[in-house]
Amino acid sequence: MLDIKFIRENKEIVQEGAKKKFVDVDIIKLIELDDERLKQLKEVEDLRSEVNKVSNNISRNQDSVQKMQLIEEMRAVKEDIKQKEEKLKATMEEWQKMMLEIPNVTSPDVPIGPDESGNVVIRSWGEKPVFDFKPKEHYELGEKLGIMDNTTAAEVTGARFTYFKGDLVLLQFALINYLLEIFTNGEILEKIVKEKNINISSKPFIPVIPPFMIKPNVYLKMARLLPKEDKYHLEVDDLYLIGSAEHTLGAMHIDKILNEQDMPLRYIGYSPAFRREAGAAGKDTKGIIRVHQFEKLEMETFCLPENSIQEQEFLVAIQEYFLQTLKLSYQVVMICTGDMGKPDYRQIDIETWMPGQDLYRETHTADLMTSFQSRRLNTRVRRSDGKIEPVHMNDATACAMGRTMAAILENYQQADGTIKIPEVLRKYMGNKEFIK
């Protein structure tokens, strides 16, 4: 949610920003509605003020006749307040609905475009591997090696589910262990900061296993509840299964004021992600690229507004470090206005090369939300001069297990269908060299 004051002072920017994201909102109408809201608010507050003042007098007044008269008067005023409050409530509801529809403004360096065709590759890294045989897709490799079983999962649970077995499971835990080491090791992070020449703290991340379910109102404050069709809902308890660790990590400081000296606050959260993939019928039906349940390590950070772009660059730098040490080729993509999320100020994706599919596939994303979520979550920071303002929030994939393992299988496949294990992961897999 944007600040109504900001909207009032920057009508054109907000209207233009919505247009760029192809969101249909009428800022002029919103401001008219806000005028009405303020007018009604003033009326109600003035009446309340009168009641408060008179009530105070009543307590001091000794004359019981006068007392009774004042009480009568206040009864009438109370009726008036009740009516005006109802009007105000109706106005507020309409106002809130409109406010929720206003998307975040975008960074000046975000390309303008209607959909993914407008995204811009800003750099790429690594060589695509060359095979002297036709590389297979990850699911062919996985099924043949007996480490992936979609068929049984479909019978037991349904389409877009899978069983991971044997070395694939070990590979996933190797990735987790490898990543947690990176995220909690100040020296590695310091090295990444220096190499990328980013002007930011190298403070390590705090590992978190957050709740995997979330209340609807908190989900809404994270600006991630909608569209509901894509979320799993537990009706009896009115809870949603999270679609990312972001959802419960980002809400960790709900209704709290953080201290400037504790910034940045960085978390690396591990959780499953549950997604109904409601709008994805027929897309990526094979393999594990698009499934209803996958595990993920997710970065979520809180920082001072003036550092948030640098923070995002840092998170992307960590993602790149991860892929580089795995020797996976990738490209970094600046997402355009029409393809980015409503809460995003700036979105950067990383697409990793998948030789079996002969395509770059999205494995990472980094979202800078500025204060769009924190304003609704009521997560603020007290500056050293005592001023209080909303914090900025960044969210970024550390590793989506399924897609990353798919990339490893396809990139590290051998002619005989076995998989060479990336060197950095071997020590977490009993120094094994191959999956066979």
Next chain:
RNA sequence: GGAGAUGUGGCAGAGUGGUUGAAUGCACCGCUUUCGAAAAGCGGCAUACCGAAAGGUAUCGGGGGUUCGAAUCCUCCCAUCUCCGCCA
């Protein structure tokens, strides 16, 4: 799931219908003192919204209600703690 208790500012903790937005202590900030520090003394210190300001409105877990007036009374919900039950 059953029984009981509790929920007040950054923390601790008063407050059971009327200048209580909230005593007191700790923490924190500023000043005095000091070469500096400690100690002591003085002052400041919740948040949001409206307002140019003066000031106003709201908030004592959350919603609803009673009342001229609610932290205080009623009601529903939520959370925490203790005991019992169940359970990895």
